[in-house]
Amino acid sequence: MDVADVSGVPPWFAAHLREEGIESLYPPQADAVEAGVAEGNSLVASVPTASGKTLIAQLGMLSAVERGGTALYIVPLRALASEKREEFEAFEPYGVSIGVATGNYEDTGEWLTGKDVIVATSEKVDSLVRNGAPWVDDLDCVVSDEVHLVDDPNRGPTLEVTLAKLRRINPNLQVVALSATVGNAGEMAEWLDAELVDSAWRPIELKTGVQYGQALHFGDGSQRELRVGSNEKPTEAIVRDTLAEDGSTLVFVNSRRNAEGAAKRLANTSCDGLDEDERRQLTDLAEEIRGVSDTETSEDLAACVEKGAAFHHAGCSSEHRSIVEDAFRDRLIKVVSATPTLAAGVNTPSRRVVVRDWRRYSGEAGGMKPLSVLEVHQMMGRAGRPGRDPYGEALLLAKSHDELDELLDRYVWADPEPVESKLAREPSMRTHLLATVASGFADSRAALLNFLDRTLYATQYRRGAGSDDETDTDGRRDPRDGAARDNLERIVDSTLEYLDANDFIDRDGTIGATNLGHTVSRLYLDPMSAAEVLDGLEGASTPTAMGLYHLVSRTPDMYELYLRSGDREEYTMVAYERESEFLGAIPSEFEEERFEDWLSALKTARMLEDWASELDEDEIAERYGVGPGDIRGKVDTAEWLLGAAESLAGELGLECVPTIREARQRVKHGVGEELIDLAGVRGVGRKRARRLYDAGIETRADLREADKAVVLGALRGRTKTAENVLEAAGHPDSGMDGVSPDATAIPGDGERGRAADGTGDDQSNLGDF
DNA sequence: CTTCCCCGGCTATAGACAGCATGTC
DNA sequence: CTATAGCCGGGGAAG
Known part of the structure; x- marks a missing residue:
C-alpha cells in the first residue's frame, strides 16, 4: 500500500514520509490502515520490534489531530519519552505541537493543554488523571506502547487502570495498543474493544x-x-x-x-x-x-x-x-x-x-x-x-x-506466553482503589467493581473459567467464572478495610476519600508508605535526619539496598548505637524477615546520610557496593518521599515540617546543614558550596556581597563559573575581568579524588537528565 | 625456598515509575 | 527445587 493512499491523515504526511525514504507501508502497517487506525478505530498491533509500530501509532495520532483532536502516547520508561519526543518533533514544522510529561521532565498539567500530541509515562498519566489535568477530558486517541507490560506485577496494573480510566472519561477514545508478539493478542483486543493486527512480519x-x-x-x-x-x-x-x-x-x-x-x-x-x-x-x-x-x-x-x-x-x-x-x-x-x-x-x-x-x-x-x-x-x-x-x-x-x-x-521454536493481568494483588489494589475513589470514579463497592470490569483482569476472568468457545464478549458473566471474581471481590473488600482503618477513606453510606486520602492519592504514594510515614512521624517533634531517612527508606515505595554478608552484624550494631533516632519501634531480632528488611532500610538510610554529609560519590559507591546510577536513584526517591512526608506532616499540622524540609534539602543537594542555603544558588552544587563555605562565604547573602577575588579563588580560578555563580546569587557586579584569584581562598587539593584536570567538572551532577 | 597454577569453597545475584518547583559545567 | 562467575586461599608441582 502506498503512503499516499491512506485517507484520514494530514495531507503533508505522505510527502513527509517520502522524504524519510518511506514509499509504501509495511504489511502490518497496511493491515492497520485496513483495520481503520486512520479513521479512529481502536487497534491492538501485536508485531515484532522494529517492524514499524511507531508508524502505526502515528497514523492514529495524526489522523486524530487532523480531525482537530489531541493524542496521548504512553511509554513505559522516561528514556523512551525523550526518544519519542525527538521522533515526533519532526512534525512540528507542520504545525503539530508536542508536549512531554514525565516525573523529572518539564511541563505541568496546565502547560500541556493545547498540545496536539503528548508523550508521557503511564505513571505520569495516572498522576495527571488523579490531579484532574484538564486536557485529559479531551483526548481522541491514546497510544499505549509496549502494552504487553500489563503483565508486570509492579507497574502493569497502573497501565491497565489508567487505560480503563481514560476510556471511561472519553467514551469514544481511540486506543492504539502496541505490543510485542504475545500469546493472547486477541484477548487484549477483546479487552480494548479493538481490531487486531497480529503479525510476525519483519522488515529485516x-x-x-x-x-x-x-x-x-x-x-x-x-x-x-x-x-x-x-x-x-x-x-x-x-x-x-x-x-x-x-x-x-x-x-x-x-x-x-x-x-x-x-x-x-x-x-x-x-x-x-x-x-x-x-x-x-x-x-x-x-x-x-x-x-x-x-x-x-x-x-x-x-x-x-x-x-x-x-x-x-x-x-x-x-x-x-x-x-x-x-x-x-x-x-x-x-x-x-x-x-x-x-x-x-x-x-x-x-x-x-x-x-x-x-x-x-x-x-x-x-x-x-x-x-x-x-x-x-x-x-x-x-x-x-x-x-x-x-x-x-x-x-x-x-x-x-x-x-x-x-x-x-x-x-x-516457542511462542511467547500469554500476557496476564496482575491487578488482583494487594499492593496495586491499595494504590488504585484509593485513587479510583479519590478521583471520583466510584463511590461504592458496586461502582468500584463495575469500574474494575473495564480492566484486562475482568476480561480474563470472564473468559478464563468460562467456556472455551470465546464468544462470551457481551459482558454477561458466566456463572462458572466464580472463583476469579470472588477472588477479586475478596481483595477489594480487604483493601477497602485497610484503607478505612488507616483513615484514607470514609464508608458512611457512600465510599469517599478523606482529606488525607486525597492527599495520599495526589502525592502518588502507596497508601502503605503513607501509613508508615504517618505512624513514624506521630509524636516525633524533632526527628533527626537519620530518623527521617530511615523512615522513608523502609517504605514500600523505596527499593532497598541488598544486605551482603557481614552487613547484618554491622548494621545491627548501628541499630543499637543509634537506637534513639529511629522513628517507631525496632522490630525484634527474632522476627527474622521484618528485622532483615528493617536493616536493609538502615543501610539505605546510612547511604543517604553519607550523601548528605558530602561523602564523595566514589566512596559511597565503594562502601555500599553500588554504582553511580544506584546512588542517583536512591537519592531521587528519597527526595520525592521526603517531599511527600513534608506534605503529609503539613496536612496534619505537625511541628516537624521544617525538620523534614531540611532533611529533604540536604538529600537533594547532598550537603550538610550549613550548606543548604548556598547549594540553593544556581550553579552551586555540593562541591562548590563547600569550597565557598571554607573560603568564608557561608550564605547566599555573603555571596551577593562577596569579594570577587575570594569567590574566584574558591572556585579554583574558573572565571566563567565564578561569573555565573555571582550572577545567580544576585551580585551587583559579576564581571571577572581583571580579577585574580585570592590565594588564601584556593581550596587545598589534599583531598582525595582526581586532581583538577581542566575539564572543569567538579560538581557532582545531580541535576541532570 | 619461591612462584605459579589448579582446584574447591564461598559469595552474590535485573529493573526503575512517582510530588513539587525550577535549573548543572 | 534449580546456576554460575569471580574471587580467595590452600596445596601441589615446577623452577
Missing part, C-alpha cells in the same frame, strides 16, 4: 538459533560453522566472527557483575579491528565517561570503551547509559554486554544478539529461573539494524547437546 529477516560447539544451529534448520578457538569462550568467538563482517554484537547476561566481566574480556576481542580514527574517538569517549562520575564503575566502563566494548546496567548513571547507547548505535562501540535494561529501553539495534544467560536468579523462586519466552524474544528482536544489515542474527548458547535441544524447544 531475523535468524534465531543456538550455538553449540563449532556450529550455529538455526531455527529454520540451517547450520553454519563457527570456529571457536580452544582458549576461547563462545561469546568471544561470536563477537570475533561478527567483527569480521564489520558488525556489532549485543550480549545479554543475567547480572551486573557478569555484564562488567564480559565487557572486560570482550574488550580484548573488540580492540583488534579498530583503526586509528576509531581509537581516537573512543579515547575521547572514555574521557567523557570519566568526567561523568569518579567511581570505579565509571573507570571500568571507560577502560572498556577505550577498547571498543562497554557494559550497560542500572548501576551505570543515565549519562553513562546514553553515551554507550549512542556510541553503539553509531557503531563506534563494537560490543555491549548488558542486563535486561537494554532489552526494553531505547532503540539499540545490533547486527548480532547473544543471549548468553537464559536463567536468572530469583529470590522468591529460591534459585535460577528460566527467562520467559517473551523476554528472550524481546532481546533477540534487537538483532538487525534497519537499513544497515541484510538480516539479523540472535543466538543462545548451549553447553551440551541436551541443552541445544532444550533451547531450540524452549525459545527458538
Whole structure:
C-alpha cells in the first residue's frame, strides 16, 4: 500500500514520509490502515520490534489531530519519552505541537493543554488523571506502547487502570495498543474493544538459533560453522566472527557483575579491528565517561570503551547509559554486554544478539529461573539494524547437546506466553482503589467493581473459567467464572478495610476519600508508605535526619539496598548505637524477615546520610557496593518521599515540617546543614558550596556581597563559573575581568579524588537528565 | 625456598515509575 | 527445587 493512499491523515504526511525514504507501508502497517487506525478505530498491533509500530501509532495520532483532536502516547520508561519526543518533533514544522510529561521532565498539567500530541509515562498519566489535568477530558486517541507490560506485577496494573480510566472519561477514545508478539493478542483486543493486527512480519529477516560447539544451529534448520578457538569462550568467538563482517554484537547476561566481566574480556576481542580514527574517538569517549562520575564503575566502563566494548546496567548513571547507547548505535562501540535494561529501553539495534544467560536468579523462586519466552524474544528482536544489515542474527548458547535441544524447544521454536493481568494483588489494589475513589470514579463497592470490569483482569476472568468457545464478549458473566471474581471481590473488600482503618477513606453510606486520602492519592504514594510515614512521624517533634531517612527508606515505595554478608552484624550494631533516632519501634531480632528488611532500610538510610554529609560519590559507591546510577536513584526517591512526608506532616499540622524540609534539602543537594542555603544558588552544587563555605562565604547573602577575588579563588580560578555563580546569587557586579584569584581562598587539593584536570567538572551532577 | 597454577569453597545475584518547583559545567 | 562467575586461599608441582 502506498503512503499516499491512506485517507484520514494530514495531507503533508505522505510527502513527509517520502522524504524519510518511506514509499509504501509495511504489511502490518497496511493491515492497520485496513483495520481503520486512520479513521479512529481502536487497534491492538501485536508485531515484532522494529517492524514499524511507531508508524502505526502515528497514523492514529495524526489522523486524530487532523480531525482537530489531541493524542496521548504512553511509554513505559522516561528514556523512551525523550526518544519519542525527538521522533515526533519532526512534525512540528507542520504545525503539530508536542508536549512531554514525565516525573523529572518539564511541563505541568496546565502547560500541556493545547498540545496536539503528548508523550508521557503511564505513571505520569495516572498522576495527571488523579490531579484532574484538564486536557485529559479531551483526548481522541491514546497510544499505549509496549502494552504487553500489563503483565508486570509492579507497574502493569497502573497501565491497565489508567487505560480503563481514560476510556471511561472519553467514551469514544481511540486506543492504539502496541505490543510485542504475545500469546493472547486477541484477548487484549477483546479487552480494548479493538481490531487486531497480529503479525510476525519483519522488515529485516531475523535468524534465531543456538550455538553449540563449532556450529550455529538455526531455527529454520540451517547450520553454519563457527570456529571457536580452544582458549576461547563462545561469546568471544561470536563477537570475533561478527567483527569480521564489520558488525556489532549485543550480549545479554543475567547480572551486573557478569555484564562488567564480559565487557572486560570482550574488550580484548573488540580492540583488534579498530583503526586509528576509531581509537581516537573512543579515547575521547572514555574521557567523557570519566568526567561523568569518579567511581570505579565509571573507570571500568571507560577502560572498556577505550577498547571498543562497554557494559550497560542500572548501576551505570543515565549519562553513562546514553553515551554507550549512542556510541553503539553509531557503531563506534563494537560490543555491549548488558542486563535486561537494554532489552526494553531505547532503540539499540545490533547486527548480532547473544543471549548468553537464559536463567536468572530469583529470590522468591529460591534459585535460577528460566527467562520467559517473551523476554528472550524481546532481546533477540534487537538483532538487525534497519537499513544497515541484510538480516539479523540472535543466538543462545548451549553447553551440551541436551541443552541445544532444550533451547531450540524452549525459545527458538516457542511462542511467547500469554500476557496476564496482575491487578488482583494487594499492593496495586491499595494504590488504585484509593485513587479510583479519590478521583471520583466510584463511590461504592458496586461502582468500584463495575469500574474494575473495564480492566484486562475482568476480561480474563470472564473468559478464563468460562467456556472455551470465546464468544462470551457481551459482558454477561458466566456463572462458572466464580472463583476469579470472588477472588477479586475478596481483595477489594480487604483493601477497602485497610484503607478505612488507616483513615484514607470514609464508608458512611457512600465510599469517599478523606482529606488525607486525597492527599495520599495526589502525592502518588502507596497508601502503605503513607501509613508508615504517618505512624513514624506521630509524636516525633524533632526527628533527626537519620530518623527521617530511615523512615522513608523502609517504605514500600523505596527499593532497598541488598544486605551482603557481614552487613547484618554491622548494621545491627548501628541499630543499637543509634537506637534513639529511629522513628517507631525496632522490630525484634527474632522476627527474622521484618528485622532483615528493617536493616536493609538502615543501610539505605546510612547511604543517604553519607550523601548528605558530602561523602564523595566514589566512596559511597565503594562502601555500599553500588554504582553511580544506584546512588542517583536512591537519592531521587528519597527526595520525592521526603517531599511527600513534608506534605503529609503539613496536612496534619505537625511541628516537624521544617525538620523534614531540611532533611529533604540536604538529600537533594547532598550537603550538610550549613550548606543548604548556598547549594540553593544556581550553579552551586555540593562541591562548590563547600569550597565557598571554607573560603568564608557561608550564605547566599555573603555571596551577593562577596569579594570577587575570594569567590574566584574558591572556585579554583574558573572565571566563567565564578561569573555565573555571582550572577545567580544576585551580585551587583559579576564581571571577572581583571580579577585574580585570592590565594588564601584556593581550596587545598589534599583531598582525595582526581586532581583538577581542566575539564572543569567538579560538581557532582545531580541535576541532570 | 619461591612462584605459579589448579582446584574447591564461598559469595552474590535485573529493573526503575512517582510530588513539587525550577535549573548543572 | 534449580546456576554460575569471580574471587580467595590452600596445596601441589615446577623452577
